[in-house]
Amino acid sequence: MGGAGHVWSTCEGSHEEEWRHSVAPIPKDKILEAIKTMEDDLELTHDDSFLPPSGELKPNSNYSDDDDHEDSRDDSYYFDKEVEATFLRAVHENIQESHLILEINSLKLSYNKLAADCAGAVFYAMMKYALDTPHSSADGLLQNVQAVFTKWKKALTSYLTDIDEQIEVILKFEEMCGESAKEFAPLFTRILHYLYNEDVLEEDAILSWEAELKDADEADKVFVKQAQKLIQWLKEAPEEDDDEEE
Incomplete structure (x- = not known):
């Protein structure tokens, strides 16, 4: 100050x-x-x-x-x-x-x-440890994140029993990227996609997070805008699956 x-x-x-x-x-x-x-x-x-x-x-x-x-x-x-x-x-x-x-x-x-409080705190601890582990590039930081979740994912998913808790994780990640761990900011979408692929976050959680920010100030939409390609892909994926079934 x-x-x-x-x-x-x-x-x-x-x-x-x-x-x-x-x-x-x-x-x-x-x-x-x-x-x-x-x-x-x-x-x-x-x-x-x-x-x-x-x-x-x-x-x-x-x-x-x-x-x-x-x-x-x-x-x-x-x-x-x-x-x-x-x-x-x-x-x-x-x-x-x-x-x-x-x-x-x-x-x-x-x-x-609440479980949501635990989810947010555990996610923060895991991501902070990945950030503090030595790395020399953005790819190295992403590898750290993947290594941490490979070993400790269940410690987080134990508290992700519904969509609200998963949204809490996304909000915590947004907060970290914008404040205490800005090094994650360029990797936001890649890590969000990774968490989706690892079944940490469901499609509904990501889409609900986007919907909640629909009427938010532009300054609060930085990361939802960054993730638009992923969000669009999630929205279109079910339609593609339906087309394949037909």
Whole structure:
């Protein structure tokens, strides 16, 4: 963010309260420290209240109703981070895919999330890992994506029980391409087609995603426009099949 620079002290002692009430952004380490303190206080106050093993990062939710929206956003942030950390641990420790799914299910219960939330978080973790794996070209990045899905696809498809969850994956991919992982942007259509071929995404999900954006602003149609050839092919494919049958 822009603006005049200012060095904010991270000293302990009497300065501890300063960062709590300051208008400056709170350092991430202070956020995690505060969460840990809240969790410790909760355990001391309620003997029978413990965090589940998979909820180490989940913040206390004792806030006013006015903060509900912000709480939900923070809750989703921590959920996504825990899913990503769980996925990376499974990769690096070669944990079985079925065990990974069990751990994600535990997080789902801990954070009271829906299958669509899990689908979005798992997809993000898989794609982020593919992006972080060394590659020297767009084709190399695509190969990374294919390698990740070859091994871990079931961890995602376990949460894709209906079209809405598949649309959530497409929306997450759009978000990544436009914000946090722009290197995927030129590959959007190729990866979307790959996910269709791998039965991760169904035709109806892709066409429903396009339909939802029909009246959207032009700025929100960047990737649906990029995928027009694929979308047109999907629309015409059933007609071609019918012609062949006749």
